[in-house]
Amino acid sequence: MKRPHISKILKKVFLSTFGVLCFVVLFVSSEAASDRDKLVVGVPTNRCPIFYIDESTQETVGIGVDLIREVADKAGYDIVIENIAENNIKDALDNDKYDIVMPFGDSIKSTSGRDAIVTNDILETPFTLVTTKNAALPDITAARVGMPASLRGVAETVQNLHPGIKVVLYEDIDDSVKGLKNSEVDALLNNSYVWSYVLQKPSYINLHVQPSAMFSMGFKAGTLDTPEGQKIINRLNKGITLLEETKAEAIILDYTTRRLYKYDIFDYMYQYGAFIVLGTLLFIAVIGTMIFRQRSINLMQEEKMRLLIDHDELTGVYSMNGFRKRVEEILRDNPSVPYFISYNNILDFKFVNDSFGKETGDKLLKYWAKLSMENLSKNEAIGRVTSDQFVVLRQIEGNERFYEDEQNIVEPVNNFLISQGKDYKVQICSGIYVLTPDDIQNVDVDHMIDFARIAERKIRELGKTGFEIYNLNQWETKKRTVEIVGHLSSAIAQREIQVWYQPQVDFETGKIIGAEALCRWAHSGLGWINPMEFIPVLENSGKIYELDCYVWEKVCQDLQRWNRIGKHVSVSVNVSRSDISENPDIHMLFLDLIRKYELSPNQLHIEITESAYVKDSTLLIKTTENLRAIGFHVEMDDFGSGYSSLNMLKELPVDRIKLDLRFLSSEGFEEKGSIILTYLIKMIQLLGMEPLAEGVETIEQAQFLKSNGCTQMQGYYFHKPLSVIDFEELI
Numbered sequence: 129m130k131r132p133h134i135s136k137i138l139k140k141v142f143l144s145t146f147g148v149l150c151f152v153v154l155f156v157s158s159e160a161a162s163d164r165d166k167l168v169v170g171v172p173t174n175r176c177p178i179f180y181i182d183e184s185t186q187e188t189v190g191i192g193v194d195l196i197r198e199v200a201d202k203a204g205y206d207i208v209i210e211n212i213a214e215n216n217i218k219d220a221l222d223n224d225k226y227d228i229v230m231p232f233g234d235s236i237k238s239t240s241g242r243d244a245i246v247t248n249d250i251l252e253t254p255f256t257l258v259t260t261k262n263a264a265l266p267d268i269t270a271a272r273v274g275m276p277a278s279l280r281g282v283a284e285t286v287q288n289l290h291p292g293i294k295v296v297l298y299e300d301i302d303d304s305v306k307g308l309k310n311s312e313v314d315a316l317l318n319n320s321y322v323w324s325y326v327l328q329k330p331s332y333i334n335l336h337v338q339p340s341a342m343f344s345m346g347f348k349a350g351t352l353d354t355p356e357g358q359k360i361i362n363r364l365n366k367g368i369t370l371l372e373e374t375k376a377e378a379i380i381l382d383y384t385t386r387r388l389y390k391y392d393i394f395d396y397m398y399q400y401g402a403f404i405v406l407g408t409l410l411f412i413a414v415i416g417t418m419i420f421r422q423r424s425i426n427l428m429q430e431e432k433m434r435l436l437i438d439h440d441e442l443t444g445v446y447s448m449n450g451f452r453k454r455v456e457e458i459l460r461d462n463p464s465v466p467y468f469i470s471y472n473n474i475l476d477f478k479f480v481n482d483s484f485g486k487e488t489g490d491k492l493l494k495y496w497a498k499l500s501m502e503n504l505s506k507n508e509a510i511g512r513v514t515s516d517q518f519v520v521l522r523q524i525e526g527n528e529r530f531y532e533d534e535q536n537i538v539e540p541v542n543n544f545l546i547s548q549g550k551d552y553k554v555q556i557c558s559g560i561y562v563l564t565p566d567d568i569q570n571v572d573v574d575h576m577i578d579f580a581r582i583a584e585r586k587i588r589e590l591g592k593t594g595f596e597i598y599n600l601n602q603w604e605t606k607k608r609t610v611e612i613v614g615h616l617s618s619a620i621a622q623r624e625i626q627v628w629y630q631p632q633v634d635f636e637t638g639k640i641i642g643a644e645a646l647c648r649w650a651h652s653g654l655g656w657i658n659p660m661e662f663i664p665v666l667e668n669s670g671k672i673y674e675l676d677c678y679v680w681e682k683v684c685q686d687l688q689r690w691n692r693i694g695k696h697v698s699v700s701v702n703v704s705r706s707d708i709s710e711n712p713d714i715h716m717l718f719l720d721l722i723r724k725y726e727l728s729p730n731q732l733h734i735e736i737t738e739s740a741y742v743k744d745s746t747l748l749i750k751t752t753e754n755l756r757a758i759g760f761h762v763e764m765d766d767f768g769s770g771y772s773s774l775n776m777l778k779e780l781p782v783d784r785i786k787l788d789l790r791f792l793s794s795e796g797f798e799e800k801g802s803i804i805l806t807y808l809i810k811m812i813q814l815l816g817m818e819p820l821a822e823g824v825e826t827i828e829q830a831q832f833l834k835s836n837g838c839t840q841m842q843g844y845y846f847h848k849p850l851s852v853i854d855f856e857e858l859i
Contacts, residue, residue, distance in 0.1 A: 132356040167360070169196055169349070170212040170226030172278055175375040176325045178231065178381040181211075187508075191321060192231055194379045195250050195371075196349060216280045221352060227360060230349040233285040238352065245357055246350035247364045248387070251376050252514075253347040255286075257338045258327070259308070265338050266314035272296060274304040274313035285345065286317065300633030301326055305335070320441065324384050344355030344441055377449065384437055419659035438593040440512040442490055443497035451511025451591070452573045455521050458507050459563075459571050464669065465507070466524040468562045469573075471580035475555040475593060477516035484550055489516075492544050492554065499537045519577055521607050524562070524606045525614075558595035582676040586822060611654060613669045620678050627682045629699065629855040631847040632820065635830050638837040640859055642698040642733065644822075644842060645683045646849050669674065673710040675749050676702065679768050684732070686852060688725040700733040700763060705740035708751050715754035729759030735786070737765045745776070752781050763820070777815055785812045787838070789823040802832065809838045 142777075171179045171192060188209045200207045212229060214220040220229045221238035227488040229252075231245045257273070259265065266272075270292040277297040287293055291310040296313050305312050315338070318326070321507035327335060349364060351357040363829050412534065438450030459467070474480070481489040493516060500510045500520065509521045522529075538556060545552045561579040579598045596696055597603045619625050629643040649657045666672040683699050688695060710713055722729055732753050740748055752762045763784040777785075787808065790801075812819045821833050824843030833841060 148334070164206050166206055167207045168202075168210055168225065168227045169202055170210050170220050170223070171231075172217075173211050174278060175319065175322055177212065177321055178319060180356040187822075190382055191383045192347070195347075196230060197249075198375060198379075199250060199349075199364055199371055201366040201367070202370040205363070205365040206366075216278050217350075218281055218542050221350070225352075228349045228351045228364075230347075232348040232350040233282045233345040234288070234348075235350065236281045236284055243353040244350045245353040245361050246348040247361050248368050249346040249348060250368055250371070251347050252344040255282075255317060255345050257317055258323060258324055259315045259338060260692070261334045261336045263314075270295070271315060272313040273308050273419040274298055274316045275318065276300055276304060279318070282345065298799040305332065308335075319382070319385055336593050362774040362857065366424070372501075381437070381449065395553075405668070426779050440497075440649070443494050443512055445497045445518070446511035447510060448511055448513060451509060451519060451521075454509045454511075455573045456571050458509060459568055462507055463568050466563070466610060468522055468524055468560050468603070468606075469576045469580045470520045470522065470561075470609060471513075471559045471577060471584045472518045472520065473557050473584055473588065474516040474586065475557055480545070484545065488545070488548070488550075491548075492541070495544055496537075496541045499540060503533065503536050513577075519580070524603075524610050540628040555593040557584050557588045557593055559587065559598060560595055560603065561598045562606050562846060564599075564602060587700060608654070609665050609669070611651070612657065612665050613671055615651065615653070616666065616671055616674060619649065620649065620674070622652070625675070625678065626650060626851065627679055627686070628849040630842060630849040630852055631855070631858065632700075632840060632842045633846050634839050635834050635841050639695070641840065642700065643855065644700045644735070645679060645702070648849070667704065667706055670706070670710075672704055672706050676704065676707050679799070680718070684721045684727060687727050687731055688858070690859070691727070691731075694857070696731070697859055698731045698733055698761070700735045702735045702737075702738070702765065705748070708740075708747060712747070712751075714751060715758060715760075718755065718760060720756055730761055733761040733763055734784075736765045745779075749780065756783070757782055777811060777817075782817060784818040784820055784840075786842075787819055787821045789821055789825075789829060789843070805833075806836050809833075813837060 129220050165188055170691050171188060173179055173188055177193075178192045179188060181187070182189045193209060197207055210226060212220040212223075212226070214223060216237045217229055217232065218236060220226060221242070221244055222240050232244075235244050235246045235255075237243060240390050249787050257265070257268070269290055272294045273286070274296050275286075275298070277299055280297060282299065283295040295317075298306065298307055301316075301318070304313075304316050304783060308316050316335075323337060325705070326332065327337070329673060351360060387587050402519070438447055438453065439445070440447050455469075456732050474496075477489065478491065491611055493512075496518070497510065497512070503594055504520075505523070508523060513517050513519055541556060542554050544554055557579040560583060561576050563576065583596040583598040587594065601732045628646045631640045631644060631645065632642040633639065634641050647659050647663070649659075649662055651657050663672065663675075666675055673797060680701055683701055687697070703714065711717060718732065718734070721727075722732060736748060736752065755762050761783045762781070763786055766779060767784045769783045787805065788804075789805075818840065819838045820840040820842065821829075821838050822842040824830050824841045824845045826831070826845055829843075830841060833839070847858070
């Protein structure tokens with residue numbers, strides 16, 4: 129018997145239990161959320177793009193707001209942004225309304241004289257001098273510098289760094305610009321990010337950023353030095369250590385690339401007043417001029433902003449943002465050039481700053497950067513990571529480049545302080561990462577720098593100086609490649625490259641029926657180089673055509689000399705797919721050669737590898753037809769070494785097929801290989817072509833080939849490759 133009332137009871141119990149669980153979860157969640165402390169942050173609102181009020185939302189935003197929000201979040205705070213009503217940071221420190229205020233360049237006293245405590249640097253803020261256009265850059269150590277009164281705390285820090293500076297405070301930036309134009313001060317000083325906004329004002333078109341007069345100042349938060357203040361600062365410092373560098377860079381880049389400046393009526397009147405007077409009659413001309421002028425101003429402002437973003441303030445080299453972009457451009461435009469990235473660091477740079485002063489340390493960095501830039505080519509780059517750390521993209525050009533850099537850069541930097549009368553030798557640690565083909569295809573600059581940094585850290589932790597290579601094998605390979613490619617032309621001129629000949633025989637008669645021309649290279653620095661090494665290197669670098677042209681010419685010279693003494697022989701020369709791509713009319717080149725040296729076309733056999741036909745059969749078949757029409761014998765080399773289609777034998781217009789004896793083992797012959805080879809020989813002959821077996825190393829192989837109808841052979845069983853003199857004696 130069914131009992132529906134029981135199911136109703138169970139349903140009510142389930143719903144009640146579910147409701148209780150939901151309440152518990154919500155209660156626990158709200159309790160967890162309330163665990164985070166609230167932090168009231170006082171900030172100014174007149175320093176766009178660092179701190180400003182967004183017109184659309186009326187909220188205070190900017191680089192500084194986003195950065196302190198990130199730091200506070202990582203420190204476990206929820207922040208409330210309050211706009212400070214006081215005239216400056218020193219006054220705001222005395223207001224208990226704020227838990228912390230910002231920005232600080234360094235620790236200062238409040239207006240009432242109480243000590244402040246500040247966080248570590250959230251970032252290093254670039255400060256820049258601005259002068260009137262064409263004005264000479266003043267001596268920073270004894271200049272009259274104008275600043276807004278809201279930067280009173282920063283002004284104190286600047287005067288502590290440079291006691292000779294006279295700082296004149298103005299009510300705001302407009303007043304300071306008037307003071308500059310009236311020669312009350314030599315230059316104006318402000319945050320570079322603020323300048324990137326302010327200098328968009330049309331009436332400031334005659335102001336000029338002095339990039340060589342940049343310096344960095346800390347960007348910190350601070351509060352009164354009390355036990356509670358110390359707790360807040362300690363927590364924020366932990367948040368600062370967790371702030372990712374890439375996140376900070378993204379925030380800065382976001383705000384500095386926005387067009388935040390809004391023209392007011394006075395800006396338009398300043399810029400276009402003369403045209404307004406002309407009235408309606410000149411309306412079209414006015415519009416055209418306005419557009420052109422606006423574009424020019426935009427370009428000028430963009431260039432100023434780019435200069436601030438992409439270049440290091442102190443040294444003038446690329447910033448990390450600029451270095452990344454430049455490296456990507458260089459690698460995109462020079463994909464075949466071998467490069468390495470070095471990560472360079474001064475050992476104990478803090479000791480230099482502490483012992484000899486920050487100004488001396490800055491001079492050392494500028495000197496290092498100057499020497500480096502003087503020694504870099506247009507397709508190389510240097511950037512400053514931070515403090516005393518630089519990264520360099522450099523071409524690999526052999527050991528000579530290292531010796532030059534040692535003499536022109538490293539040694540002068542090592543002795544910089546000694547030359548300044550100080551008894552201290554600067555030591556540099558460097559890590560090197562050699563770029564791989566994958567790095568060129570998929571450029572990730574930070575990834576490459578990380579590898580170079582690992583190598584630098586390794587040598588520094590060992591207490592050594594000099595350099596360490598992350599991927600030594602790649603380095604040696606690239607250096608050797610550079611030596612081979614770079615030395616080819618002089619090797620040809622100095623006759624380091626020799627043409628040798630490996631005889632081809634008729635096993636049935638024992639007579640020599642021809643030879644294959646091969647290369648041997650006695651490199652002046654590397655010694656004898658295996659052809660299996662230098663030929664692929666030259667092919668990949670696009671230099672194989674130069675080598676092959678030299679070989680063809682030498683073979684024709686030898687054939688002419690042998691003809692004149694009555695020794696008539698035919699020689700096979702190799703032609704690569706790269707040669708035909710380089711010279712699609714290569715058949716005419718060979719025709720010119722036999723005419724020049726009075727040879728018969730059948731004395732010069734043209735070998736083209738099987739793989740070349742597979743990769744570009746249409747062009748190769750056309751070239752083969754052109755060569756045979758002149759009378760040259762054309763051979764397919766290395767048949768059987770790849771995965772050729774047998775159908776290719778039907779389509780190819782060649783005279784001889786050179787069989788690769790990988791079908792047979794060095795100890796005799798494999799049963800399956802011998803079957804394949806037997807039928808290949810028969811097919812080649814039935815198709816009207818001649819088979820020639822290369823790589824014959826044993827009598828068993830030779831006898832097997834003969835028994836199956838292939839008597840033309842080449843290999844170490846008969847003759848190894850011979851020098852010209854030895855081959856002449858043989859024939």
